[in-house]
Amino acid sequence: MTTLAGETTTRAQIGVSRPRRDAREKLRGQAQFVGDMLVPRMLHGRVLRSPIAHGRIVSIDTSAAEAMPGVVCVLTGADLQDIDPYYGHAIKDRPIIAIDKVRFHGEPVAAVAAETPAAAAAAVDAIVVEYEELPAIADVGQATAPGAPLVTDREAKPGLFHGLGELEPRDRNVCYRYRLDKGEVEAVFAHADIVVEGEYEFPAVYQYAMETHTVIAQVEGDEISLWANCQHPFLVRAEIADLFRVPVANVRIQVPYLGGGFGSKSYTKMEPLTVALARKAGRPVKIQNRVGESMVTTRRHNMRCRMRTAATADGRLLAREVTALFDTGAYADNGPRVVATAGDAAPGPYRWEAYRVDVSCVYTNLAPAGSYRAFGATHMQWIGESQVDEVARRAGVDRVEIRRRNLLTPGEEVRMDGKPLDADLVGDVEKVAEAVGWEEPKPPLVGRGVSVGVLAAGAHPVSSAVCRLEADGRVVVLVGTTEMGQGSRTALAQIAAEELGIDSERVTVRGADTRFTPFDRSTGASRSTTVAGLAVQRAAADIREQLERIAGTSDIDPDDYLALMRKHFGFAGGELIGRGEVAPVGSGSYAEGPVFWEVCVGAAEVEVDPDTGFVRVRRTATVADVGRAINPQLIERQDEGATLQGIGNALFEEMVYKEGMLLNDTLLDYRVPSFTDVPESMTCLIVENEDGPGPYGAKGCGEGALAAVPGAIVNALADAGVPMNELPLTPERVWRRIQELKKEGKWQQ
Amino acid sequence: MRLELKVNGRDVVREVKPQELLLDFLRESLGLTGAKRSCDVQVCGACTVLVDGLAVSSCCFLAAHANGREVTTIEGLAERKEFAQLEEAFTRHAALQCGFCTPGMLLTVSSLLESGELGSEEQIKESLDGNLCRCTGYRGIVDAVADLAGIA
Numbered sequence A: 001m002t003t004l005a006g007e008t009t010t011r012a013q014i015g016v017s018r019p020r021r022d023a024r025e026k027l028r029g030q031a032q033f034v035g036d037m038l039v040p041r042m043l044h045g046r047v048l049r050s051p052i053a054h055g056r057i058v059s060i061d062t063s064a065a066e067a068m069p070g071v072v073c074v075l076t077g078a079d080l081q082d083i084d085p086y087y088g089h090a091i092k093d094r095p096i097i098a099i100d101k102v103r104f105h106g107e108p109v110a111a112v113a114a115e116t117p118a119a120a121a122a123a124v125d126a127i128v129v130e131y132e133e134l135p136a137i138a139d140v141g142q143a144t145a146p147g148a149p150l151v152t153d154r155e156a157k158p159g160l161f162h163g164l165g166e167l168e169p170r171d172r173n174v175c176y177r178y179r180l181d182k183g184e185v186e187a188v189f190a191h192a193d194i195v196v197e198g199e200y201e202f203p204a205v206y207q208y209a210m211e212t213h214t215v216i217a218q219v220e221g222d223e224i225s226l227w228a229n230c231q232h233p234f235l236v237r238a239e240i241a242d243l244f245r246v247p248v249a250n251v252r253i254q255v256p257y258l259g260g261g262f263g264s265k266s267y268t269k270m271e272p273l274t275v276a277l278a279r280k281a282g283r284p285v286k287i288q289n290r291v292g293e294s295m296v297t298t299r300r301h302n303m304r305c306r307m308r309t310a311a312t313a314d315g316r317l318l319a320r321e322v323t324a325l326f327d328t329g330a331y332a333d334n335g336p337r338v339v340a341t342a343g344d345a346a347p348g349p350y351r352w353e354a355y356r357v358d359v360s361c362v363y364t365n366l367a368p369a370g371s372y373r374a375f376g377a378t379h380m381q382w383i384g385e386s387q388v389d390e391v392a393r394r395a396g397v398d399r400v401e402i403r404r405r406n407l408l409t410p411g412e413e414v415r416m417d418g419k420p421l422d423a424d425l426v427g428d429v430e431k432v433a434e435a436v437g438w439e440e441p442k443p444p445l446v447g448r449g450v451s452v453g454v455l456a457a458g459a460h461p462v463s464s465a466v467c468r469l470e471a472d473g474r475v476v477v478l479v480g481t482t483e484m485g486q487g488s489r490t491a492l493a494q495i496a497a498e499e500l501g502i503d504s505e506r507v508t509v510r511g512a513d514t515r516f517t518p519f520d521r522s523t524g525a526s527r528s529t530t531v532a533g534l535a536v537q538r539a540a541a542d543i544r545e546q547l548e549r550i551a552g553t554s555d556i557d558p559d560d561y562l563a564l565m566r567k568h569f570g571f572a573g574g575e576l577i578g579r580g581e582v583a584p585v586g587s588g589s590y591a592e593g594p595v596f597w598e599v600c601v602g603a604a605e606v607e608v609d610p611d612t613g614f615v616r617v618r619r620t621a622t623v624a625d626v627g628r629a630i631n632p633q634l635i636e637r638q639d640e641g642a643t644l645q646g647i648g649n650a651l652f653e654e655m656v657y658k659e660g661m662l663l664n665d666t667l668l669d670y671r672v673p674s675f676t677d678v679p680e681s682m683t684c685l686i687v688e689n690e691d692g693p694g695p696y697g698a699k700g701c702g703e704g705a706l707a708a709v710p711g712a713i714v715n716a717l718a719d720a721g722v723p724m725n726e727l728p729l730t731p732e733r734v735w736r737r738i739q740e741l742k743k744e745g746k747w748q749q
Numbered sequence B: 001m002r003l004e005l006k007v008n009g010r011d012v013v014r015e016v017k018p019q020e021l022l023l024d025f026l027r028e029s030l031g032l033t034g035a036k037r038s039c040d041v042q043v044c045g046a047c048t049v050l051v052d053g054l055a056v057s058s059c060c061f062l063a064a065h066a067n068g069r070e071v072t073t074i075e076g077l078a079e080r081k082e083f084a085q086l087e088e089a090f091t092r093h094a095a096l097q098c099g100f101c102t103p104g105m106l107l108t109v110s111s112l113l114e115s116g117e118l119g120s121e122e123q124i125k126e127s128l129d130g131n132l133c134r135c136t137g138y139r140g141i142v143d144a145v146a147d148l149a150g151i152a
């Protein structure tokens, strides 16, 4: 690894909580988001969306809308006959705008470009669409029943970036299936003393990045420009180039600050539709979703799962079998990857003799589901961990002790191929348990739980970065990472500063502009500090090496940089350009995958009110097992944010559907955590074992807490006397469960 | 209709439609984009501005209702002397991430500090419950406001 220069410096810039570089701009309301931007001659776009979950479009009459004042054009599926209008980074199953059929409530059917937002909205209301309604496939059970009608009968091509090897063709409504098989599952279950089994439900959840999806697109000849709040600008660029048949380099995407992402802005979302509308209008167009529209743009998969776990009488875990159906909605979006990650997370990081995992990604007539922070792991961990707790109860073993005995230790195999475990899980679990007072006496109706898992993180490790040392001694870092709140611009500036031995205040990191910024795969999967950070470190080290070459010695000081540049260029101009790259080559983390296993460890203490079913989270603790902390305060804030999202996911967040129709499509009816949901005590423990593959031994964080917290809460609630198989743990559900337990004579309190 | 008001201490006179929202008026007519639109239904507080010193959700407030009144947006708050303390406390506690909720949050906080109602951490949480933040987990914001309100 390129730490040549790093070793000679004092590491003054990393491991310290430097203030956020974007604080001033953001606090003063000066930070620009796409919705704040104006492009000359820009029009306002608005989308007409399907009012039904499934139907044939009999006719669309846009004539009245087109005649309205201020309206420039109306786009429908008929305008896309000159291109192959289907896209999807995993599976090209999704039309830019509905063609002949609508497959979910909220699918774009037409779009208007007009001089003002009001004119666009009025014109949308004037479009007349006649539908022939078809029966909706409202859940995975219906979708996988024998003889079920098909959500789509097209044979879709594989997308550019599925990253899943050979994609098998769709099997009726199942678009992807992920399986793992190890050992003699049947035989082990047959001889096990303890078998825990159950069926579980996980809800659809809205990521709610406070800034909704927003795009400005401009098409001039074969040049396409976008200002978009996307997490993965380089992948969007490729998809837009592919769809509209222009060279990749002709698509320019500029990404300002994002008002939150959490996966909702990963891959391609509103960009193709905005480009198609701008192409027809002949002028730039901005489309800004309302919250109800972003809720049908992407969401977290709801899921049904059956799991069983086998163990010996004294609590040695033996085998696990998992089948699950993930509802990906009408189009695959990132469903296949979500399902594969869920499959990897399903066994849990234990020393199994055997396991079998079979997870399917299923089409239904709901809105498409994609990425949301810690996907797959969040779906699975609460289930597996509740079964481990149940084994412990039956075996009469303490619930931390059973994990101590069965958890993998560093170097052991996590999944049959791939990187062995790179973290001390037992140590992590002990820390969080202690932080919620594991050994303290418990008041009645209070319970405590822990939860542990790992998440394949880092995505595909391809990142590059350029550092420019300017003639005034300042450094500009060009890197494709999207600042969506996580603090990447601050952390990456610290890394570059560390390498060069300068103050991070002298380093500037800006948002991606794909015309100038070198390629970076994506911002997600907790990869930026690790993978993009390594590219930045290498780019900065490259500058340092150039300076040493100019000096003819490695014994140089940052104070010498300007004089060395003057010597080299012969005047007060010129700049040194450093280049850094990360690619999946050689051996180790970057070739085997995953780049690292993100640790998902948490604990919770809850209190239940048996009269109302209301669950209150009193204490939480999570671990950020980061290898090496670049900026500890930013890490704590990441984990606190993830903890609150975990509380929301566990206790009340749920998109409610009836026959495929989303019922709670506003923040009035879809509740997210607010100030009063913050637990009295919320501890984030930072663990630094310098065991990560990123700069200075760092590895990513920010997702693990979300995967861990729901499991910790479910286990704490079971410890308080209420075992649950369905999320969220709403008062109504919990109260009903307590009544059942009372009837069965199992209510202990 | 004709609208006359003070925005961030300056007199403003403009023609507006009777149904125009204060949020759209500020963002589109005056280019004051610090106030953000998110939920649109008076739940999230991203659009918060002060009208005669009181925090309101400008997404659900007619521009016409601001006639003859004094509106303060984040751009105006940032010009005030006391803003330095808010900025310092929020920066020190990293009480922001994406920053989308931040302008509305600061305006609510400043009106609460002015009213002197923040006597405990519980009061901070309850008084700020109308401002959502999806990123931070609120901890840093509570700590920053506790500092500003002089709560140990």
Ligand code: FES
Residues within 6 Å of the ligand: B036, B037, B038, B039, B040, B041, B042, B043, B044, B045, B046, B047, B048, B057, B058, B059, B060
């Ligand atoms: S946008 Fe006004 S309260 Fe949410």
Ligand code: FES
Residues within 6 Å of the ligand: A210, A259, A260, A485, B096, B097, B098, B099, B100, B101, B102, B132, B133, B134, B135, B136
């Ligand atoms: S900082 Fe992103 S919503 Fe508050």
